[in-house]
Amino acid sequence: MLVTLYDNIFKNYSPAGKNTISIVVGQGYELWQEFENDYFNGRKREYDKKKQRMATRLIERVEKMLLPGLADAIQVQKTFTPLSCIEITGSDRGAIYGWESTPDTERPSRTTPVKNLYLTGAWTQLGAGEVGVMWSGLSCFKDIVKTW
Numbered sequence: 001m002l003v004t005l006y007d008n009i010f011k012n013y014s015p016a017g018k019n020t021i022s023i024v025v026g027q028g029y030e031l032w033q034e035f036e037n038d039y040f041n042g043r044k045r046e047y048d049k050k051k052q053r054m055a056t057r058l059i060e061r062v063e064k065m066l067l068p069g070l071a072d073a074i075q076v077q078k079t080f081t082p083l084s085c086i087e088i089t090g091s092d093r094g095a096i097y098g099w100e101s102t103p104d105t106e107r108p109s110r111t112t113p114v115k116n117l118y119l120t121g122a123w124t125q126l127g128a129g130e131v132g133v134m135w136s137g138l139s140c141f142k143d144i145v146k147t148w
Contacts, residue, residue, distance in 0.1 A: 002025075025058060029093040029095075032094070047081075059074070110136065110143055120136045120137045121136055125139070
């Protein structure tokens with residue numbers, strides 16, 4: 001579980017007296033696959049119940065471990081699952097960190113045949129995960145600087 005308090009990183013990120021918190025837990029697509037057909041056909045009742053149960057459990061864990069009283073302080077809550085990610089980004093199986101990293105995974109190059117078009121991120125070379133994405137961006141910047 002990754003907990004980020006954005007206002008501890010970026011001063012004045014939230015309105016005065018507020019804070020923005022992100023609680024991230026990696027989950028496999030399989031956990032949500034049973035809801036896929038209903039979700040994309042607008043029948044989300046059972047999916048929403050499960051999503052809310054999981055969100056409540058995560059908030060309870062963060063309250064016990066780090067931020068007592070968190071649940072009572074929440075004014076706006078957004079919960080995302082792999083199905084949400086598919087709907088929003090179109091990513092394969094709701095992936096947020098790019099393709100699985102295996103010896104057989106081939107990621108596209110940062111450079112393209114189109115002049116001044118570069119690719120960076122979890123789906124490209126050096127991708128997968130936050131560190132991979134940072135290295136992808138840095139390497140892409142170096143590629144761009146070479147052409148200046």
